[in-house]
Amino acid sequence: MMRSVGFRKAKNHLMSGVMLACTLAVLIPLGLIFFHILKMGVSSLSLDFFTHAPAPTGEPGGGMANGMLGSLIMIGGASLFGLPVGILGAIYLSEFGGSKVSTLIRFAADVLSGTPSIITGMVAYTLLVVPMKGFSGLAGSVALAMIMIPIVLRTTEEQLKMVPGSLREASLALGVPFWRTSLKVTLRSALSGVLTGVLLAVARIAGETAPLLFTALGNQFWSKNVLQPMAALPLQIFSFAIAPYEDWHRLAWAGALVLVTVMFALSLTARYFGRTGQAR
């Protein structure tokens, strides 16, 4: 299959062009999405957006402050349930993990993180909403925690594995018990990396909508009681986007801008911590 150099060079250029075209085809719609979020979001943002609950149907104004508060409460709750499970589970995998069982757990975590989040919502519904006879922020938190756990587990394990064994040995040689060594030496020296994973997990659940549809349900008013239906920013974006009112669409765009901004801030902070962790 001998072909002339010219032909091969031409083909090389052609294929490079095709690959560039693919990249552009990927980036253009995404660029458009950002353009619209910025354009519509900035023009719809106002002080009211951050201080008010949605106005009743037909009335102008209002904001999504109750949704932001609800999201914060539920993310906090999810972290409360999810972080200890994820981080301590990761310590088992990196410090005690026998080969086969650990592989199974890792595999389960990977598979779990690929399970559609709406399923998590259904499970939280049967476990909490039905027995407690009502939609609640608590059920929303548990659903979000179930999404968070596998992410935190896998990222934390990777970070703990990078801590050199000599550090653990030094601590143990000084007579520090293993559990203190794990928590105060191993975990602490991997802290920035662990934080990266935590922030990424928080960013992920901050935008989750489907699992909240039938756990937290949403709330038009200020909702601070975790045993009652609770508002959440992504839920509000969803219901306002599909509603037929121009005013509500504007609120949805503003909500999207806030959500994307928060998510990017979290991702960038995570990236920053990840970098300082690696530099060490």
Next chain:
Amino acid sequence: MELEMRSCCTHETDRPDAASKRTEPAPAKKLGGDAVFRYLTTFFAFSILAILALMLYEMTGESLPAIREFGWKFVTSKEWDAVQGQFGALPYLYGSVVSSVLALLLATPLSIGAALFITEVAPGRLGSLMAPLVELLAAIPSVIYGLWGVLVMAPWLQSTVQPFLIEHFGFIPFFEGAPYGVSMLAAVFILMIMVVPIITSITREVLLAVPQSQKEAAIALGATRWETIKIAILPYGKSGILGAAILGLGRAIGETMAVTMVIGNAPNISLSLLSPAYTMPSVIANEFAETTSKLHASALMEIGLILMLVTLIVNAMARLLIWSVSRSAKGGAA
């Protein structure tokens, strides 16, 4: 949480040595601390398996009434009538399969091209700028894609793309009908836009796992960049790239919010891509909070169970394929 606490206690009593150590006085304290720590971390690690098992158990248990009532008819019947108590999931299965497979067919070549461009072709700085950008995009919440889809893309499809297709290709059954905007076509497009960043970033990881020596060998033989990609990189990363695509498929099948917002939510089985359709996650999202009967809830649960089993299998397959590449890459380096 309540359930976790309960199993925590049985866990302690299952192991009499742990319980006895706790009651012993000072001398055993150090040893006890380590033992407790070990049991605690073991418990949390195994809770992953417990969560997975619990999810399967709950979903199966809740689906049983529908499974008993309808049997196989559930997946072959198109009748979905909450008032009459008739539930057949075929339109949702059809919508899920068609929308995600078409989206994947469009997204995979684009993603591979983009991943190759970022890792192999783009000049160093550009590539290292674009890689994190793509990863960032993979993390955008789906409700935001849905918002854009329903307020920007669907109206655009309705006013320009769909009339064009109807006028020029209307004789093909895929493009007949009226331009609704919200449609199977809209779902395919939004899914494609959403899975492309995911497939691209995993393909990129797979490509990075291809050993440098493999590429250098091809270059040393005088291969052009494209030939290097063709003979040294793609064959090596083949199974990993396939894994990335299958993982994208799993995401597309399970995608809820964006699809619910643009697909039109009508339980049709129609060849035409322009007509509204419905998917498994969408019907759960729309109906689950307001079920009219136990059987209705159970039917939705069964759809959830099918969805979960499909994504479990798809994800397990994808992970194994991706692991096989990164593992063989590590083995080759050692």
